Amino acid sequence: MRRDHMLYLMLLPVIVWFLIFSYLPLGGLQIAFKQFSLFKGITGSDWVGTKHFINLFQSDQFLRAVKNTLVISFYSIVFAFPIPILLAVMVNEIQSQGYRKAVQTIVYLPHFISVVIVAGLVVSFLSPATGVVNNILSHMGVPRIYFLTQPEWFRSIYISSNIWKEAGFNSIVFLASIMSINPALYESAQVDGATRWQMITRITLPSIVPTIAVLLVIRLGSVLEVGFEYIILLYQPTTYDTADVISTYIYRLGMQGARYDVATAAGVFNAGVALILVLAANRLSRKFARTGVF
Amino acid sequence: MAAEVSIRNVYKRYEAHTVVHGVNLDIKPGEFVVLVGPSGCGKSTMLRMIAGLEEISDGDVYIDGVRVNNLAPKDRNVAMVFQNYALYPHLNVADNISFGLRLNGAKKDVVKEAVRTASEILSLQDLLHRKPADLSGGQRQRVAMGRAIVRQPKVFLFDEPLSNLDAKLRTQMRAEIKRLHVRLGTTVAYVTHDQIEAMTLADRIVVMRDGRIEQIGAPMELFHRPANTFVAAFIGSPQMNLLPATLSIRDGAVFAVLDERNSLRLDESRLPPLTEGQEVIVGIRPEHLAIRGSDASSQVGTTQLTGEIDIVEPLGAQSILHTRLGEAAVTVMVDGLVRFDIGQPISLTIDAGHVHLFDAETQLTIPLKDAS
Ligand SMILES: Nc1ncnc2c1ncn2[C@@H]1O[C@H](COP(=O)(O)OP(=O)(O)OP(=O)(O)O)[C@@H](O)[C@H]1O
Ligand SMILES: [Mg+2]
Numbered sequence: 001m002r003r004d005h006m007l008y009l010m011l012l013p014v015i016v017w018f019l020i021f022s023y024l025p026l027g028g029l030q031i032a033f034k035q036f037s038l039f040k041g042i043t044g045s046d047w048v049g050t051k052h053f054i055n056l057f058q059s060d061q062f063l064r065a066v067k068n069t070l071v072i073s074f075y076s077i078v079f080a081f082p083i084p085i086l087l088a089v090m091v092n093e094i095q096s097q098g099y100r101k102a103v104q105t106i107v108y109l110p111h112f113i114s115v116v117i118v119a120g121l122v123v124s125f126l127s128p129a130t131g132v133v134n135n136i137l138s139h140m141g142v143p144r145i146y147f148l149t150q151p152e153w154f155r156s157i158y159i160s161s162n163i164w165k166e167a168g169f170n171s172i173v174f175l176a177s178i179m180s181i182n183p184a185l186y187e188s189a190q191v192d193g194a195t196r197w198q199m200i201t202r203i204t205l206p207s208i209v210p211t212i213a214v215l216l217v218i219r220l221g222s223v224l225e226v227g228f229e230y231i232i233l234l235y236q237p238t239t240y241d242t243a244d245v246i247s248t249y250i251y252r253l254g255m256q257g258a259r260y261d262v263a264t265a266a267g268v269f270n271a272g273v274a275l276i277l278v279l280a281a282n283r284l285s286r287k288f289a290r291t292g293v294f
Numbered sequence: 295m296a297a298e299v300s301i302r303n304v305y306k307r308y309e310a311h312t313v314v315h316g317v318n319l320d321i322k323p324g325e326f327v328v329l330v331g332p333s334g335c336g337k338s339t340m341l342r343m344i345a346g347l348e349e350i351s352d353g354d355v356y357i358d359g360v361r362v363n364n365l366a367p368k369d370r371n372v373a374m375v376f377q378n379y380a381l382y383p384h385l386n387v388a389d390n391i392s393f394g395l396r397l398n399g400a401k402k403d404v405v406k407e408a409v410r411t412a413s414e415i416l417s418l419q420d421l422l423h424r425k426p427a428d429l430s431g432g433q434r435q436r437v438a439m440g441r442a443i444v445r446q447p448k449v450f451l452f453d454e455p456l457s458n459l460d461a462k463l464r465t466q467m468r469a470e471i472k473r474l475h476v477r478l479g480t481t482v483a484y485v486t487h488d489q490i491e492a493m494t495l496a497d498r499i500v501v502m503r504d505g506r507i508e509q510i511g512a513p514m515e516l517f518h519r520p521a522n523t524f525v526a527a528f529i530g531s532p533q534m535n536l537l538p539a540t541l542s543i544r545d546g547a548v549f550a551v552l553d554e555r556n557s558l559r560l561d562e563s564r565l566p567p568l569t570e571g572q573e574v575i576v577g578i579r580p581e582h583l584a585i586r587g588s589d590a591s592s593q594v595g596t597t598q599l600t601g602e603i604d605i606v607e608p609l610g611a612q613s614i615l616h617t618r619l620g621e622a623a624v625t626v627m628v629d630g631l632v633r634f635d636i637g638q639p640i641s642l643t644i645d646a647g648h649v650h651l652f653d654a655e656t657q658l659t660i661p662l663k664d665a666s
Binding site: 182184185187188189190191192193194198202203206207209 | 345346347366367368372373374376377378380382383384385393394397398441445
């Protein structure tokens with residue numbers, strides 16, 4: 001402690017930041033259990049117990065949001081999680097240095113584009129009248145599709161555009177893990193007569209299983225988190241059936257409907273479940289991959 | 295089963311610079327050849343060219359009479375043991391050993407039998423279900439050898455297989471490798487920079503420097519008749535003393551003059567014709583120098599040199615004295631029981647029968663006739 005006092009001093013600003021912006025506002029959570037009135041203030045409002053929570057669970061809209069959140073997360077894990085792994089393996093197989101660098105830069109790039117712009121791109125690509133996709137479809141004789149107003153398209157659009165945006169960037173950690181594999185393993189396999197495919201399936205993939213396990217577990221711990229801004233930008237009332245998730249529901253309720261107390265109750269519920277999931281995920285990770293985040 | 299390996303005028307170039315310069319080497323079937331040399335001299339590169347892990351820029355490599363330059367590593371029928379063992383961390387010992395067999399679709403019972411045999415030879419039976427992370431260094435080394443054995447290759451290639459082990463284990467594994475070679479009789483090319491490993495293991499040693507072969511020969515041949523100062527200094531430990539000297543011929547007696555105080559009478563009967571004033575390098579192994587006892591009379595054929603002790607390194611049975619003879623540093627191996635002090639003046643006795651002579655300009659040995 002004495003020896004490290006300079007380090008603690010440097011830590012101080014971060015602690016202060018967390019206190020002011022993360023811990024102090026926690027006090028406001030009490031309105032989840034109150035009939036909040038702007039005139040009476042947070043502490044002055046009357047206690048109502050778990051009334052808001054009971055109402056939420058009796059609301060079809062809230063239950064729909066919970067279901068949508070879980071479904072979108074589930075499909076994201078199934079479809080979006082493996083792609084960075086494949087991408088990393090493929091990039092690793094590229095022999096030419098120049099080509100490899102070019103590929104990496106190109107696949108990382110979309111990560112740095114703002115979601116607002118990505119949403120704009122998606123909207124204009126999928127536009128029924130002028131979008132590229134519909135133009136191609138109509139050339140092939142398929143009738144134009146109103147992608148963004150039909151609920152059955154929302155998940156596919158959300159997940160596939162997210163893959164385009166993030167898969168490259170997410171592949172970095174897998175690529176780093178692949179790079180750390182001892183090259184002698186491949187040489188030894190080469191002398192033993194392994195084909196490139198056998199090297200991938202028998203050396204590369206098994207070697208990065210611990211990394212995959214840790215990331216998968218972390219991902220499972222955050223199934224309640226979906227890209228809030230991106231959904232806000234892409235959804236519209238006609239697609240709420242599949243697109244409305246917990247965070248967007250809270251936003252509409254609290255910010256647009258001024259029902260601060262109910263929205264806070266939904267938020268508290270969300271945070272509570274998320275906390276349990278993260279803790280569970282960490283235990284799983286410790287158990288199966290022998291590494292945890294904490 | 296053992297194959298002959300012929301290396302014909304082989305070059306390795308990386309873009310502009312050449313790291314192997316026209317090497318020629320014939321390894322007989324069943325022979326244990328050790329490549330030694332300082333770091334970066336191209337030993338690993340040679341081995342990797344034989345294995346097929348590195349392209350051969352020029353020249354040819356034949357295994358059993360077949361030119362293998364363009365054959366894939368797996369078709370060369372060689373097995374390689376790597377310095378860091380290259381074990382698959384996610385596989386247990388049995389699966390590591392049988393990796394190569396399973397790759398090529400060997401039947402289950404064949405694999406099982408091969409693993410059994412190999413693990414018996416290397417006494418790994420009790421470790422078959424362990425992961426490499428749970429093995430000691432020596433055990434990992436044995437697994438790596440097991441993986442090479444099961445493929446029943448015609449040639450074993452070892453790249454510094456013992457350099458990650460501590461001294462005691464290294465001695466032990468050295469003996470095990472030797473035993474393995476005797477048992478299997480496979481041709482071996484073995485790379486090390488440890489000259490003791492080379493001396494103890496090799497049928498023949500290949501000394502390399504800067505991508506060239508300096509000398510090829512049986513261990514004792516290199517020890518007794520080094521072709522040049524490099525080999526002389528490289529083989530033998532502690533290394534040979536190499537002292538610059540000028541020849542002086544007086545009344546038919548040839549002296550190597552080291553400095554104004556010290557000169558060394560050479561055995562004229564062993565010398566080829568030499569010229570007065572010729573610059574030479576005198577080579578004397580530390581074990582061929584003796585501290586002169588106070589009452590020893592100077593015999594014929596011995597010379598005394600005088601100097602003082604710099605450092606004493608006791609090894610137990612023997613001690614290494616680092617002494618100073620005028621400008622030159624001279625290492626002497628002495629009986630460990632005798633006490634010496636730093637700064638103590640000493641007088642060294644040399645048996646002229648053990649002196650080596652090199653040309654100062656070419657660094658090549660001046661051949662002497664064997665002392666009769
Ligand atoms: N890919 C490469 N590109 C350029 N030069 C290389 C390459 N690989 C090796 N070299 C050079 O080739 C020379 C021989 O290397 P090599 O690995 O064969 O040495 P070595 O004798 O095995 O040394 P050590 O005892 O350190 O293992 C070195 O000078 C090295 O710098
Ligand atoms: Mg090497």
